Amino acid sequence: MRPETEDDLSQLIRSASAPLSPIGGGTRLNPGEGQGERLNVSGLRGVVLYEPAALTLVVRAGTPLAEVQAALAAEGQMLAFEPDARPRSTIGGVVAANASGPRRVQAGACRDALLGVRYVNGQGEIVKNGGRVMKNVTGYDLVKLMAGSRGRLGVLTEVALKTAPIPPCVATLALPGLDAAGSVAALTTALTGPYDVSGAAWLPGQGALIRIEGLEGSVAIRRRALTEKLAGFGEVAEGDGASWSRMVPTAPEGDLWRIICRPSEAPALLTTLPQPLAVDWGGSLIWVALPAGEVPALPKWSGHATRVSGAAALTLPLPDPVVARLNASLSERFDPRRIFAS
Amino acid sequence: MPQVYPVNVTIALEEANGGNPEQEQGAHLMQMPQPDPRVIARREAIAARLRQVVPGAVIDDPAETRAYECDALSAYRCPPLAVVLPATTEEVAAVLRICHDMGVPVVPRGAGTSLAGGSMPTADAVVVGLSRMSAVLETSLEDRFIRVQAGRTNLSVSGAVDASGFFYAPDPSSQLACAIGGNIGMNSGGAHCLKYGVTTNNLLGVTVVLMDGSVIELGGPMGEAPGLDLLGVVCGSEGQLGIVTEATLRILPKPAGARPVLVAFDASETAGACVAAIIRAGVLPVAIEFMDRPCIRATEEFAHAGYPDCEALLIIEVEGTPPEIDEQLRLIGDIAARFSPIEFRESKSEDESRRIWLGRKSAFGAMGQINDYMCLDGTIPVSALPEVLAGIARLSAKFGLDVANVFHAGDGNMHPLILYNANQPGDLERCEALGAEILKLCVQVGGCLTGEHGVGVEKRELMTTQFTDIDLEAQMRVKDVFDPHWLLNAAKVFPLAVSAPRREGIRNAA
Numbered sequence: 001m002r003p004e005t006e007d008d009l010s011q012l013i014r015s016a017s018a019p020l021s022p023i024g025g026g027t028r029l030n031p032g033e034g035q036g037e038r039l040n041v042s043g044l045r046g047v048v049l050y051e052p053a054a055l056t057l058v059v060r061a062g063t064p065l066a067e068v069q070a071a072l073a074a075e076g077q078m079l080a081f082e083p084d085a086r087p088r089s090t091i092g093g094v095v096a097a098n099a100s101g102p103r104r105v106q107a108g109a110c111r112d113a114l115l116g117v118r119y120v121n122g123q124g125e126i127v128k129n130g131g132r133v134m135k136n137v138t139g140y141d142l143v144k145l146m147a148g149s150r151g152r153l154g155v156l157t158e159v160a161l162k163t164a165p166i167p168p169c170v171a172t173l174a175l176p177g178l179d180a181a182g183s184v185a186a187l188t189t190a191l192t193g194p195y196d197v198s199g200a201a202w203l204p205g206q207g208a209l210i211r212i213e214g215l216e217g218s219v220a221i222r223r224r225a226l227t228e229k230l231a232g233f234g235e236v237a238e239g240d241g242a243s244w245s246r247m248v249p250t251a252p253e254g255d256l257w258r259i260i261c262r263p264s265e266a267p268a269l270l271t272t273l274p275q276p277l278a279v280d281w282g283g284s285l286i287w288v289a290l291p292a293g294e295v296p297a298l299p300k301w302s303g304h305a306t307r308v309s310g311a312a313a314l315t316l317p318l319p320d321p322v323v324a325r326l327n328a329s330l331s332e333r334f335d336p337r338r339i340f341a342s
Numbered sequence: 343m344p345q346v347y348p349v350n351v352t353i354a355l356e357e358a359n360g361g362n363p364e365q366e367q368g369a370h371l372m373q374m375p376q377p378d379p380r381v382i383a384r385r386e387a388i389a390a391r392l393r394q395v396v397p398g399a400v401i402d403d404p405a406e407t408r409a410y411e412c413d414a415l416s417a418y419r420c421p422p423l424a425v426v427l428p429a430t431t432e433e434v435a436a437v438l439r440i441c442h443d444m445g446v447p448v449v450p451r452g453a454g455t456s457l458a459g460g461s462m463p464t465a466d467a468v469v470v471g472l473s474r475m476s477a478v479l480e481t482s483l484e485d486r487f488i489r490v491q492a493g494r495t496n497l498s499v500s501g502a503v504d505a506s507g508f509f510y511a512p513d514p515s516s517q518l519a520c521a522i523g524g525n526i527g528m529n530s531g532g533a534h535c536l537k538y539g540v541t542t543n544n545l546l547g548v549t550v551v552l553m554d555g556s557v558i559e560l561g562g563p564m565g566e567a568p569g570l571d572l573l574g575v576v577c578g579s580e581g582q583l584g585i586v587t588e589a590t591l592r593i594l595p596k597p598a599g600a601r602p603v604l605v606a607f608d609a610s611e612t613a614g615a616c617v618a619a620i621i622r623a624g625v626l627p628v629a630i631e632f633m634d635r636p637c638i639r640a641t642e643e644f645a646h647a648g649y650p651d652c653e654a655l656l657i658i659e660v661e662g663t664p665p666e667i668d669e670q671l672r673l674i675g676d677i678a679a680r681f682s683p684i685e686f687r688e689s690k691s692e693d694e695s696r697r698i699w700l701g702r703k704s705a706f707g708a709m710g711q712i713n714d715y716m717c718l719d720g721t722i723p724v725s726a727l728p729e730v731l732a733g734i735a736r737l738s739a740k741f742g743l744d745v746a747n748v749f750h751a752g753d754g755n756m757h758p759l760i761l762y763n764a765n766q767p768g769d770l771e772r773c774e775a776l777g778a779e780i781l782k783l784c785v786q787v788g789g790c791l792t793g794e795h796g797v798g799v800e801k802r803e804l805m806t807t808q809f810t811d812i813d814l815e816a817q818m819r820v821k822d823v824f825d826p827h828w829l830l831n832a833a834k835v836f837p838l839a840v841s842a843p844r845r846e847g848i849r850n851a852a
Contacts (some may be wrong), residue, residue, distance in 0.1 A: 128810075128814065136721055144542065304562065330570060
C-alpha cells in the first residue's frame with residue numbers, strides 16, 4: 001500500500017480492517033515491530049515550505065532524509081538536531097523514532113527541533129498540532145507525543161522542523177588512551193565547562209571524542225582551552241570528524257542494547273558489561289552487544305535499557321503500572337481499532 | 343538578572359469600581375462555567391476532610407480565600423471554595439484523592455503569575471498552591487541537573503547553582519516570582535530561548551500527581567523514558583493533566599561572558615529585514631529584542647536609558663570569551679551596516695551593557711506608567727514581520743487604540759501592547775476585540791495565538807481560529823486519559839462550548 005496524498009492515506013486507514021505498519025526507510029524497527037501489512041509512506045514526499053531566514057522547514061513525512069539534508073545544505077543550513085539514521089531513512093521515520101545523534105548534548109533531540117506535525121490517526125482523521133514557529137504554547141503539545149511514538153498513535157504526513165546554520169568550523173579532539181569507563185570523567189569535564197561542546201562520545205579504538213563548532217576564531221580559542229583543561233586525562237590528539245556519524249552501531253552479532261543512564265552512573269554500569277560498541281551523550285547513552293537472549297545484570301540505576309535488535313523486545317526496568325496504563329490508554333484513544341498496534 | 347513585571351491592567355479598573363470588583367464584573371467579557379451547587383453545599387465537609395490530611399494548610403475562610411481569587415490576569419477573579427498549601431508530593435496526592443472521591447474540581451497554582459488566567463479558580467474549586475514546596479532536592483553538577491520541588495521560583499533555581507558556575511536557561515520576565523511548576527504548566531519561554539530553548543527543552547523529568555492521587559515519574563536522565571513522551575505532553579498542558587510536584591531541570595555551565603549591542607533604524611521594516619539577514623548569515627545570538635517608536639519613547643521617559651530617537655531598535659546579545667564576542671559582533675556589525683542603521687552602539691563596559699538592557703527591561707513598567715495596557719503573545723514566522731507590523735498599524739487605526747511593539751524578534755514571539763484607558767467605558771472591550779484581531783492575524787500568516795503565556799481562560803475562545811474540531815478533539819482525548827472526570831483546571835484551554843459535553847457529562851453522571 002502506497003498512498004500518494006494525505007486524503008488517500010486517510011481513506012486507506014478508514015477502510016483498513018487489519019493491522020497496518022507504517023514504514024518509512026526502516027530507521028529503527030525494534031524486535032516485534034512492523035508485523036502488520038506494510039504501509040509505505042514514501043509517496044508523501046517533498047518540501048512544503050522552507051524559509052532559511054526563519055530557520056524553518058515544513059516537509060512531507062515520506063521525504064528521504066538525504067533529500068532534506070541536501071535541500072538545507074544548498075542554503076548553508078542543516079537540521080537543528082543531528083539525526084541518527086539509516087542511509088534510507090525518511091524524515092518521518094526519524095521523527096517517529098526520535099532518532100537523535102551526538103548533538104543532543106548541545107542542541108537537544110529530534111523532539112526539541114520538531115515544531116509541528118500533521119498525522120492521520122487510527123480512525124482516519126487528519127490532525128494537526130504545533131505549527132511552524134519557534135515558540136508555541138497554543139494547546140497541548142502533541143508534537144512531543146508524536147515524536148518517538150513509533151507509529152503507534154498515527155501516521156505522520158507532514159513535519160515542521162527547526163533548522164540551523166551549518167557551523168563554518170568544526171574540530172574534533174580525541175583522548176585515544178581512554179577506555180569507555182575512563183572516558184566519562186573527561187567527557188564530563190568538557191561538558192561542564194563553558195566550551196559549548198556539541199559532541200561528547202567514546203568509540204572503540206578511538207577513545208574519548210569531543211566536538212566543538214562555530215566561528216573559526218571561537219573554535220580555536222575553545223580548542224586551546226579544552227586541550228589545557230583535559231591535560232590530566234592524557235595527550236589530546238586530533239580526532240576523526242567522521243566518527244560522529246558512526247555512533248549508532250548496525251545490528252551486531254547477538255542482541256543490541258541501548259542503555260540510558262546518568263553520566264555519573266556510566267562507569268559502574270560499564271564495568272558490568274562487555275566493551276561497548278559506542279558511548280554517546282557524554283556517557284548517558286551506552287550501546288552494547290550481548291549474546292542472544294542474554295539480559296544484562298545491571299546494578300540499580302536511574303535510566304533504562306532497551307533491547308533494540310535480536311531476540312524479543314525488552315525494556316528494563318519494567319515500567320511503572322500507572323505509566324504503562326497511560327501509554328496503553330493513549331494508544332487506545334488515538335487508535336481505538338488497534339490498526340497500528342503491531 | 344533583574345526583571346520587570348507587567349503592570350496589572352486592572353488596577354485602574356478595580357479603582358473605577360470602588361476597589362471592590364464583584365466576580366460578575368468581568369462576566370460579560372469572560373464566561374466561566376456555573377459552579378456546581380452540590381460541591382459548594384459541601385464546603386465544610388470537604389475542608390474538614392482536607393484538614394485531616396494536611397492539618398494547618400487548608401484555607402476556607404472567605405476573607406482569606408480572596409487572596410487566591412486571581413492570578414496576573416486580574417481582570418477576572420473568583421474566590422475558590424478552599425485553598426490547600428501542601429508541603430510534599432504525598433500531601434498533594436492525599437488532597438487530590440479526596441477531591442477525586444468527592445467530585446471536587448481542582449485548580450493548581452504555582453506563584454499565580456499567569457498572564458492568561460491559568461490559575462484562576464472557580465467558586466466550586468479547591469486551589470492546590472505549591473508555595474510551600476520550594477526545596478532543592480538534589481544537585482548534580484557532573485550530571486548537569488538540579489531536582490527541585492515545583493513551587494521553587496525560577497530565579498532561585500539559577501541562584502542555587504550560580505556559585506558553582508551554572509544556570510537554568512529559561513528566563514520568563516516574571517522569573518523573580520514565578521514558580522517552576524507554573525513554568526512547566528505553561529511551557530514558559532523568555533528572552534534567551536533563541537539559543538537555549540523554552541521550558542520543555544530544559545526539562546528532564548517530573549514527579550506528577552494525577553487527579554486520582556496516583557504518583558508517577560516521567561522522563562529520566564536524558565529527558566527520555568521508554569514508551570510515549572508523556573513528559574513532553576505534560577509540559578505545557580496548563581495543569582490539566584496532573585499536578586507537577588517535583589522537577590528535574592537541565593543546568594548549563596555559564597558562558598564566559600555576554601555583551602549586547604543596540605542597533606537603531608529609521609523604519610520597523612528595516613529592523614525586521616536586518617534580523618532576517620543576521621539569522622540567515624549563520625550567526626545565532628542568544629537574544630534579539632525589538633522595540634518600536636511608541637515603546638522607545640515611553641521607556642525613555644520612564645527609565646532614561648539613553649536610547650536614540652528612532653523608529654525601531656534591536657538589542658542583540660552574544661556570548662563567549664571577549665575575543666569570541668568580538669568575532670560575532672564584527673559579523674553582526676557588517677550585516678547591520680548593509681541596512682544603514684542610524685546607530686550601532688556596542689557596549690564597552692558592564693555599565694553600558696546594563697544601560698542597553700535597561701529600557702527593554704523597563705518597557706512593560708514604562709507602558710504601565712502612561713496607560714493601562716494589554717500584552718499579547720502571538721508568534722509569527724520571522725519572515726512575516728513586516729506584514730504583521732503593517733497589519734497591526736492598520737488595526738490600531740481602525741480600533742482607535744495605540745499599540746506599542748516590544749518582542750523577541752529572533753524567534754518571532756510578538757508582545758504587542760495595546761494601550762487603553764480602563765476608566766473609559768467600553769475601552770477594555772475595544773482593547774480585547776483589537777487583541778483578538780491581532781492574534782487572528784498572527785494565525786493567518788502561519789503563526790499561533792500564544793508563544794509563551796499559555797491559553798488559560800484568556801485565549802480559550804480563540805482556539806477555533808487555529809484548530810479544527812478534530813484538532814481540539816485529539817487534544818481533549820489526552821485529558822480524557824489523564825483526568826477522565828475532567829476535574830483538573832477543566833475550564834481552561836478549550837472553548838467552553840467545545841469542552842462542555844465532557845465537563846457536564848461527567849457532572850451529571852456523578
